[in-house]
Amino acid sequence: MPNPNVTLTAADRSVTLPLVEGSQGPSCVDISSLYRETGHFTFDPGFAATASCKSAITFIDGEKGVLLYRGYPIEQLAERSSFLEVAYLLLEGELPTEAEMTKFEHSVTHHTMMHESLKNFLRGFHYDAHPMAMLCASIASLSAFYHDTLDIQDPDQRRLAAIRLLAKMPTIAAASYRYSIGWPIRYPRNSLGYVDRFLHMMFEVPSEPLELNPVVAEALDLLFILHADHEQNASTSTVRLVGSTGANPYASVAAGIAALWGPAHGGANEAVLKMLTEIGDAKNVGRAIERAKDKQSGFRLMGFGHRVYKNFDPRARIIRAKCHEVLHKLGIHDPLLEVALKLEEAALKDDYFIEHKLYPNVDFYSGIIYKALRIPTEMFTVMFAIARTAGWIAHWIEQHEMPGGRIGRPRQVYVGATPREYVALDKR
Secondary structure (H helix, E strand, O other), X not given: OOOOEEEEEEOOEEEEEEEEOXXXXXOEEOOOOHHHHHOOOOOOHHHOOOOOOOOXXXXXXXXXXXXXXXXXXXXXXXXXXXXXXXXXXXXXXXXXXXXXXXXXXXXXXXXXXXXXXXXXXXXXXXXXXXXHHHHHHHHHHHHHHOHHHOOOOOHHHHHHHHHHHHHHXXXXXXXXXXXXXXXXXXXXXXXXXXXXXXXXXXXXXXOEXXXXXXXXXXXXXXXXXXXXXXOOOHHHHHHHHHHOOOOOHHHHHHHHXXXXXXXXXXXXXXXXHHHHHHHOOHHHHHXXXXXXHOOOOOOOOOOEOOOOOOOOOHHHHHHHHHHHXXXXXXXXXXXXXXXXXXXXXXXXXXXXXHHOOOOEOHHXXXXXXXXXXXXXXXXXXXXXXXXXXXXXXXXHHHHHHOOOXXXXXXOOOOOOOOOXXXXXXXXX
């Protein structure tokens, strides 16, 4: 049996550090006693090799291209499940029975209304404010509306907050979009399912009923499933870090939204569309490929490669098929989408991209699908936030249920000035 410890020698001092084993994946070296025993910290920019917590929610094997939600392969959930069922799975740890699912759907459906005062809150924004700005601020403000149910030690109040966030996120997201374009805000329709209800709040106008092609709701539900959680990514880690302070769930999730907004994270699919616009025409794809391979050009192909996956992103395999299906069924002929498909084809055949494992990722295809579904570009990251809410609140609840939680407090390598004496202003 292998030694369950590792020995680290620092100068003239050695320390034996235990290994922490999970149910899957590589073991981790427990360095919690390192500073006490040796006087040294570890240095890991971007936390690329650091496990910040124990979690039972999502597992990723980046080498093999595996993604599991609570042990279930993403391929099976994408084919057989629905977003709301996946949300239940992430929250509760098990797939629901029929009775449990009915009760869960009812709870979510009957918490979709947002307080009327939030309309006044939205009107405080400039008319062309980015929907992510409005979403982030509005979600944070929910703690002011539900201040009497913010006891994070109470499991019933934690669950109520989870239901509220899952239910109200699409309502507030749609309201933010409609305010930004000057449309009247639509109330949620309880007779509709989760995704259909959101689409009606987004696009329905008082003058005529909205007629949706079923492929639109199917594609969006799939995207929500694929984006529901992704282990300790930047926004989820932000939610957990803020949550570790004892902050309420609405403030914690609002912090996650802010982290998601970055172009290197949730904003990546928006960046994909901007890149495609820059390329402009399918005949320019070859030149774009060559520029991307030239490190001096400053040009990057957005939506290719992944920080964790060293193989094909399993979500991209699923969404690629749905992307081509959506374009075919909706009969869409868009020059920008032609650029995307030509770029995908060229990259998958190029030796440089194959050698460096720079495959199209989920952001590449999700941007294409959102455009095909006529989702405005500025709403792409908002869509991501709606889906990722399921994972955020699952992680927030888990960290409060798991014993031994501590406030997150990373250390640093200080590279500033050494101690020096203050000099009076008149003598400088």
